[in-house]
Amino acid sequence: MKCENCNEREASVHIKQNINGVESEQYLCPQCAAAHQSHYSVGDFNQFFTNPAFGKSWLGDLLGNAGMLSHTMPQTTVNSAAARCPKCNWSFEDINKTGLLGCPHCYEHFESSLKGLFQRIQRGSQHVGRKPGRRGSEHDNVVVTGSVSDNNAKYTDLKADQDQTTQNERETKELSPLEQKIKSLKEQQDEAVAREDYLAAARLRDEIKELREGKEEDQ
Amino acid sequence: MSWYLTCGPEQDVILSSRVRLARNVDTYPFTGHLDDQQAVELSQKIRDSIYAANSKMPDLYRDLDLTELTDVACEALVEQRLISEELLHSPNKRRKAASRVVISNDESVSIMIGEEDHIRIQAMTPGLDLQSAYKQAEEIALLVEERLPIAYDELFGFLTACPTNTGTGMRASVMAHLPGLTHYKQIDQLRRKLDRMGFTVRGAYGEHSKAVGCLYQISNQVTLGLSELDILSDLRSIIDQIIQLERKARQKMQEHSGTKLEDKLYRNLGVLQQARYISGAEALERISDLALAIELGYFTDLDFKTIKKLLAAIGAGTIQQSCGEQLSADQCANHRAKKIRDILYKEITNKE
Numbered sequence: 001m002k003c004e005n006c007n008e009r010e011a012s013v014h015i016k017q018n019i020n021g022v023e024s025e026q027y028l029c030p031q032c033a034a035a036h037q038s039h040y041s042v043g044d045f046n047q048f049f050t051n052p053a054f055g056k057s058w059l060g061d062l063l064g065n066a067g068m069l070s071h072t073m074p075q076t077t078v079n080s081a082a083a084r085c086p087k088c089n090w091s092f093e094d095i096n097k098t099g100l101l102g103c104p105h106c107y108e109h110f111e112s113s114l115k116g117l118f119q120r121i122q123r124g125s126q127h128v129g130r131k132p133g134r135r136g137s138e139h140d141n142v143v144v145t146g147s148v149s150d151n152n153a154k155y156t157d158l159k160a161d162q163d164q165t166t167q168n169e170r171e172t173k174e175l176s177p178l179e180q181k182i183k184s185l186k187e188q189q190d191e192a193v194a195r196e197d198y199l200a201a202a203r204l205r206d207e208i209k210e211l212r213e214g215k216e217e218d219q
Numbered sequence: 220m221s222w223y224l225t226c227g228p229e230q231d232v233i234l235s236s237r238v239r240l241a242r243n244v245d246t247y248p249f250t251g252h253l254d255d256q257q258a259v260e261l262s263q264k265i266r267d268s269i270y271a272a273n274s275k276m277p278d279l280y281r282d283l284d285l286t287e288l289t290d291v292a293c294e295a296l297v298e299q300r301l302i303s304e305e306l307l308h309s310p311n312k313r314r315k316a317a318s319r320v321v322i323s324n325d326e327s328v329s330i331m332i333g334e335e336d337h338i339r340i341q342a343m344t345p346g347l348d349l350q351s352a353y354k355q356a357e358e359i360a361l362l363v364e365e366r367l368p369i370a371y372d373e374l375f376g377f378l379t380a381c382p383t384n385t386g387t388g389m390r391a392s393v394m395a396h397l398p399g400l401t402h403y404k405q406i407d408q409l410r411r412k413l414d415r416m417g418f419t420v421r422g423a424y425g426e427h428s429k430a431v432g433c434l435y436q437i438s439n440q441v442t443l444g445l446s447e448l449d450i451l452s453d454l455r456s457i458i459d460q461i462i463q464l465e466r467k468a469r470q471k472m473q474e475h476s477g478t479k480l481e482d483k484l485y486r487n488l489g490v491l492q493q494a495r496y497i498s499g500a501e502a503l504e505r506i507s508d509l510a511l512a513i514e515l516g517y518f519t520d521l522d523f524k525t526i527k528k529l530l531a532a533i534g535a536g537t538i539q540q541s542c543g544e545q546l547s548a549d550q551c552a553n554h555r556a557k558k559i560r561d562i563l564y565k566e567i568t569n570k571e
Contacts, residue, residue, distance in 0.1 A: 087248070088248045088252050090252070098251075099381055099382075100249065100251060100335070100381050101378075101380055101382065102248055102249060102251075102252050103247070103248035103249055103252060104243060104245050104249075104370035104372075107372055107375050107378050107385075108372070111374075114375070114382065117382055118375075118382065118385070118444075121382065121383060122382075122383075122385070122386065122441055122442065122443035122444050123417070123443060123444025123445050124443065124444040125374065125375065125443060125444070126374060126443075127372070127373075127374065127375055127377075127385075127386045127443060127444075128444065128445065128446050128449075129376055129386060129387040129389075129447045130357075130446070130447055131371065132369045132371050133361065133365055135357065186373060190374065
């Protein structure tokens with residue numbers, strides 16, 4: 001698919017917005033997506049982190065005082081219901097201003113904006129490290145150079161792998177068919193993110209969301 | 220013995236290694252959004268979860284409520300890197316109500332409660348030994364994760380207040396002494412190079428531009444999209460290269476400036492042995508030169524343990540705490556000079 005903005009390069013970024021209640025979707029190439037992002041101010045985030053000298057709220061002050069926020073930010077982050085995290089009432093604007101999220105739920109609520117941010121400030125948005133309550137991570141079957149490798153055996157030992165298999169089996173058994181479907185979609189989504197196929201990842205995310213919402217209505 | 224007085228691998232370039240893990244308790248907002256009651260309740264819960272691990276915990280760890288400590292005692296904890304400035308000088312009073320720290324007896328592990336994240340676990344080791352530091356921090360993380368619902372997401376990993384920590388929540392760093400690379404003005408280039416690879420170099424003391432005493436903190440920036448061990452091994456291989464470069468630079472320095480350098484380093488020891496008034500920054504610069512002299516083999520009756528003792532003794536908070544009273548900057552400078560003279564005298568006479 002060609003980029004909807006330049007009609008030249010291949011589209012690989014999916015942008016979904018809600019402006020004053022009107023939903024819109026765009027498929028863009030990385031270049032146009034970057035321009036799009038910086039237009040909507042979140043692009044300055046990276047710069048914000050490397051400029052502690054300007055104090056915690058300089059970005060917010062800069063944009064707010066110039067009246068730029070209300071004009072250029074998608075309204076979804078300014079005054080619609082989705083603009084604030086339902087758990088802590090924190091907005092994406094607040095995150096931009098302070099550099100901090102309000103509560104763990106903010107991650108789910110601002111997921112798509114955060115994914116864009118993580119593409120810029122991190123190595124993608126898929127966690128590959130260890131999980132709570134477990135040593136090491138499956139990703140870490142690598143031999144580390146130097147003296148580090150001596151201590152590494154602990155993380156790759158068979159017992160840990162077995163524990164994990166049993167845990168996975170148990171989880172699968174306890175899940176309803178719908179939950180299993182969500183789980184498998186989530187895995188596909190993770191894989192899509194890992195191979196940087198964000199288009200597919202975005203579709204899978206929407207599909208998961210629909211299934212989840214359907215599930216809640218059933219209950 | 221306190222960990223920071225002992226020596227470790229590659230001690231001539233890497234003074235210490237540190238790993239920090241950030242964790243938050245699900246169902247509570249991040250620290251800045253807690254109300255007073257939640258803050259105190261959560262702080263207690265976290266503390267209890269650590270102490271509940273086994274019956275020996277109270278013997279191995281001590282638990283300090285920062286609201287009950289004097290300013291000087293708090294400052295000394297910051298100097299020993301057991302707590303962060305952030306935990307201490309939080310502008311948000313709600314946080315302060317719940318600020319505490321749990322410290323292991325040898326002071327190598329500290330668990331800050333009520334920092335930017337609910338839990339900040341930090342483990343330090345002498346020399347270059349990131350793996351041991353990580354293992355120690357992971358042990359504590361496991362304790363907490365087994366007993367408390369930790370904010371974790373399959374996609375984003377461990378959820379932290381700041382998106383620069385999301386994922387592993389891990390910051391691994393080493394404190395490097397780089398007088399050679401500093402002398403040949405290589406630090407800016409190193410900084411740019413590492414920045415592109417996702418690592419940061421900054422002065423360990425003083426403001427970000429100038430590093431006092433050629434001491435630098437090198438740490439990972441990326442926390443999401445790489446596993447803990449990937450980050451550690453990347454950092455490790457970078458540090459290995461820096462160690463080689465630094466050793467080469469020192470050798471070159473010695474070859475090129477021969478007697479002049481030797482003279483400077485001997486005079487430096489003279490000043491440290493005789494000074495009656497010395498500021499914190501001057502002390503760091505001079506201890507850095509003393510370390511270089513020891514590394515180049517000039518003073519055989521001194522070793523890196525001397526350096527460690529000196530570094531641990533010169534902080535304003537530490538000096539005031541050992542004097543048991545609040546001192547002016549001038550008084551501190553006077554006490555600092557005496558402390559340095561005493562340490563050097565003891566080290567040199569004991570070995571003769």
